[in-house]
Amino acid sequence: MRSKQHHSPAQRGEDGDGGGGGRPSIAISMGDPMGIGPEVIVKALAIPEIRKLARYRVVGVAGALEAAAQRAGIEPFWWSVEHDSPVAATAWTHDVLVLDDSGGGSWCDGGVSEPTKRGGELSFAFVERAIAMTKRDDELACDAIVTAPISKKAWSLAGKGRYPGHTELLAVRFGAKRSAMMFQSDVLNVVLVTAHVPLMALRNEITIGRVFDAIDLGHEACLKLGIVKPRIAVCGLNPHAGEQGVMGDEEERLIEPAIRLACDAGMRVEGPMPADTVFAKAISREGKRARYDLVVAMYHDQGLIPVKLLAWDRAVNVTLGLRVPRTSPDHGTAFDIAGQNKADASSMACAIRLAVRMAGAGVKAGGA
Numbered sequence: 142m143r144s145k146q147h148h149s150p151a152q153r154g155e156d157g158d159g160g161g162g163g164r165p166s167i168a169i170s171m172g173d174p175m176g177i178g179p180e181v182i183v184k185a186l187a188i189p190e191i192r193k194l195a196r197y198r199v200v201g202v203a204g205a206l207e208a209a210a211q212r213a214g215i216e217p218f219w220w221s222v223e224h225d226s227p228v229a230a231t232a233w234t235h236d237v238l239v240l241d242d243s244g245g246g247s248w249c250d251g252g253v254s255e256p257t258k259r260g261g262e263l264s265f266a267f268v269e270r271a272i273a274m275t276k277r278d279d280e281l282a283c284d285a286i287v288t289a290p291i292s293k294k295a296w297s298l299a300g301k302g303r304y305p306g307h308t309e310l311l312a313v314r315f316g317a318k319r320s321a322m323m324f325q326s327d328v329l330n331v332v333l334v335t336a337h338v339p340l341m342a343l344r345n346e347i348t349i350g351r352v353f354d355a356i357d358l359g360h361e362a363c364l365k366l367g368i369v370k371p372r373i374a375v376c377g378l379n380p381h382a383g384e385q386g387v388m389g390d391e392e393e394r395l396i397e398p399a400i401r402l403a404c405d406a407g408m409r410v411e412g413p414m415p416a417d418t419v420f421a422k423a424i425s426r427e428g429k430r431a432r433y434d435l436v437v438a439m440y441h442d443q444g445l446i447p448v449k450l451l452a453w454d455r456a457v458n459v460t461l462g463l464r465v466p467r468t469s470p471d472h473g474t475a476f477d478i479a480g481q482n483k484a485d486a487s488s489m490a491c492a493i494r495l496a497v498r499m500a501g502a503g504v505k506a507g508g509a
Contacts, residue, residue, distance in 0.1 A: 171201025172289030176474030261299030375412030
């Protein structure tokens with residue numbers, strides 16, 4: 142068991158209770174330590190304004206953070222203890238606490254150009270520990286989760302392939318009756334009816350209930366994020382939104398009934414609309430939200446291509462339907478640039494800020 146002090150009490154801003162006051166505690170899972178997760182975490186938390194917002198508990202490989210900080214010329218600002226050390230409880234008051242969990246094995250500091258079983262094992266364990274930290278009923282409980290990128294292939298190699306990604310694992314672990322993936326940014330908000338589903342399987346995945354749940358969860362999330370009367374547009378599944386049945390009947394058979402249910406419930410919803418034009422209506426030429434506050438997309442790339450085109454450096458992935466907020470940057474592991482100090486931490490910084498905002502406001506992202 143060990144503890145490692147990385148900064149002085151003056152730097153920590155301790156004031157008897159660690160300087161925390163009523164700040165929320167945020168669990169951050171490192172993601173795949175062979176990817177850019179360690180780097181974007183270090184760079185985001187190195188921003189003084191972000192460190193003042195909350196207390197952060199980073200679950201991951203301490204050595205990966207130290208290596209990333211050294212490459213970026215950042216003086217380490219955290220305390221590090223082994224994740225199962227009794228010292229962790231006494232160190233909980235520090236602003237940034239790293240719970241070192243290397244799983245008793247090695248890790249690779251960048252230079253890995255493809256997913257590995259080891260990366261899958263570690264990143265899956267990190268998320269599980271972060272989830273457990275939000276389920277505690279004592280002073281060590283965390284109020285929200287921020288997840289750094291994982292490789293779905295690595296999870297599969299590690300025997301965790303039943304979970305296509307964070308969203309599905311979190312929904313199971315929190316027992317969510319319904320959940321959805323939302324991408325939030327200052328220019329465009331998008332919620333997905335389906336997420337990590339092969340295109341050929343969409344026909345069997347989209348139902349009236351799933352379309353309604355995405356609209357409803359997205360509407361509630363917008364309200365809790367301060368949008369008073371959300372204006373919602375719903376995409377069609379087929380080209381031209383089916384062209385009145387000529388190019389498919391999913392719009393008339395599945396999407397329109399869900400929209401009617403949402404309108405009957407008092408929501409302001411329009412659609413189904415052709416996906417190739419609805420996003421142009423949702424934002425203005427100045428790059429700001431215009432006619433719609435939220436777009437409901439039927440599948441992953443239908444919604445994420447415009448999000449990443451318009452707000453690649455500041456969009457945040459939010460899981461709706463959990464009892465605690467969960468956010469994540471909108472990018473992947475980027476193995477090709479890991480270990481080279483090339484990663485942009487803007488999206489991770491936005492993800493942390495949003496998690497703090499939601500946790501501090503008591504927002505349960507969409508209800509359980």
